[in-house]
Every structure is written in structure tokens, then in C-alpha cells.
Amino acid sequence: MKAARDKSENDFFVRVYEITKLIPYGRITSYGAIARFLGTGRSARMVGWALNASHTQTEFIPAHRVVNRNGLLTGKRHFGNSSTMEQLLANEGLIVEDDRIINFIEKFWDPSEEVLSNSRLQTPNSKLLPL
Secondary structure, eight states: OHHHHHHHHHHHHHHHHHHHHTSOTTOBEEHHHHHHHTTOTTOHHHHHHHHHTGGGSSSOOOGGGEEOTTSBOTTGGGSSSTTHHHHHHHHTTOOEETTEETTHHHHBOOHHHHHHHTTEEEOTTSOEEEO
């Protein structure tokens, strides 16, 4: 039973990483937006768990581009020190004050709107497939 759960969790994490890699430079999204795109709208916290583990991947996962629904840098403590996430976002032109992205709405990237318009197809509860 545990092995099946671990495989299911691993598949979910991989799907989170695939979406996160699509977030354009200088844009951000939320844990909930990724969860909704994946068809698991109530799993924003699990998206966060996946991104907390993303440093174990061989390929770069831009986890710093994912914040909470209010633009707060809630995952900043997982970047080695308290200023790394903010610095990475600032390097991409995002304005951060008091751990909140000021231009959040302007820079928000919604995978439900953006991925399908970028010649990718998302099937329910599956990986992204190129057209």
C-alpha cells in the first residue's frame, strides 16, 4: 500500500515540476494555480511539498517563481537563507517588499490559461503532452 502511495506521490511531484519549468522568466504563479491546473484544486499544500523537494532533481526547477495566492514568499525558508528567494525574484524584475510581490497581478502566470495557448495539451490528471 505504501509503495502505491509513494509512486502516486512521485508522479504528482513530477507533474508539478513539469508545470513549474514552464513558468516564464520574470513571471510567478501560485501553489493553488498549479494544483487547479493539475485537476487537484485542493492540493496546493502538496504542490508546496513537491517544490520543497525540487532541489533533489537533476534539472533546475524554478521553484522561486511559485508563491502563495496573495503573493507572499511563503516558501522562502527552503532556499538556504531567508533572502535567496527574494533575490532570485528581484533578479527577474519582480518587486518584492516585506516578503510580498508588489506587482503580483501584473506578473501572475496562470497555467490554466497560458499552457494550452502555448501549443501544449493537458489531459485530465496526466502529464503534459506536446501537440
